[in-house]
Amino acid sequence: MQTIALKIDPKNSGRSQAGVVWAGLCVDFGGRAFPDPRWSDFVAVVLTRWVDALVSLLRGKSQRQEVMFMEGPFAVVVEVTAAGAWRFTCIERGLRNVTKEQGTIEPKELLSSVVSCAEIALALCQSNGWWSADADALDCGLRALKKQIVMRTN
Numbered sequence: 001m002q003t004i005a006l007k008i009d010p011k012n013s014g015r016s017q018a019g020v021v022w023a024g025l026c027v028d029f030g031g032r033a034f035p036d037p038r039w040s041d042f043v044a045v046v047l048t049r050w051v052d053a054l055v056s057l058l059r060g061k062s063q064r065q066e067v068m069f070m071e072g073p074f075a076v077v078v079e080v081t082a083a084g085a086w087r088f089t090c091i092e093r094g095l096r097n098v099t100k101e102q103g104t105i106e107p108k109e110l111l112s113s114v115v116s117c118a119e120i121a122l123a124l125c126q127s128n129g130w131w132s133a134d135a136d137a138l139d140c141g142l143r144a145l146k147k148q149i150v151m152r153t154n
Contacts, residue, residue: 002103003030004088005113006050010124012040020045021130023121025069027076027090029101034090035074042070043121044134050114051141053078057086057107058148078110086110111149118142 009024016022023043026033033039046069053065057080064079073093078086081104088110090101118138125135 001085002105004028004103004105004110006047006110006117007033007113008043008117008120009040010120012038013043013124015128015130019130019132020134021121021125021132023124025117027101029103032101034076034100035069035072035092039069040071042134043117044125044132044138046070047114047118047121048134048138048141051118051138051145054111054114055141055144055148058145058152111145115142115145115149118145 005028007026007028011024013021013023020042021044022040024039025041025043025046026035026037026039046067049067053067056062057065057078064077066075066077068075075091075093077089077091081087085104086107087104088102089099092098092100119142122135122139122142125131
């Protein structure tokens with residue numbers, strides 16, 4: 001099994017003129033980053049996509065979810081395997097889809113890192129007065145994800 005974690009860099013953050021909050025955000029695979037270690041994106045929007053995808057997997061509504069980054073042609077596909085592990089594939093879309101990373105993971109560490117990143121993003125929005133409908137959506141989704149995690153462990 002490989003290690004995977006979503007990483008956020010709140011020190012590399014700001015708010016666009018349109019009011020959308022951005023920060024450093026990437027997927028880390030044991031020291032390798034996707035899409036890039038210096039990648040920044042709209043954190044509340046992208047993290048809401050992650051949270052919603054993971055809730056869908058945990059509820060059994062789907063066996064496969066694809067999470068797109070906002071900027072650029074990058075996506076992560078997460079699939080439930082028969083053994084209960086999750087398979088991930090990082091894809092760069094273009095004329096041809098190019099697989100950048102792939103492997104099998106235990107869901108627990110990915111779930112933990114997504115919860116942590118979402119909490120950091122919400123704190124960033126709150127502390128800077130950047131709260132928005134995007135932050136509301138992330139907050140709501142995060143509560144649903146935490147509930148599913150508790151149900152999974154009981």
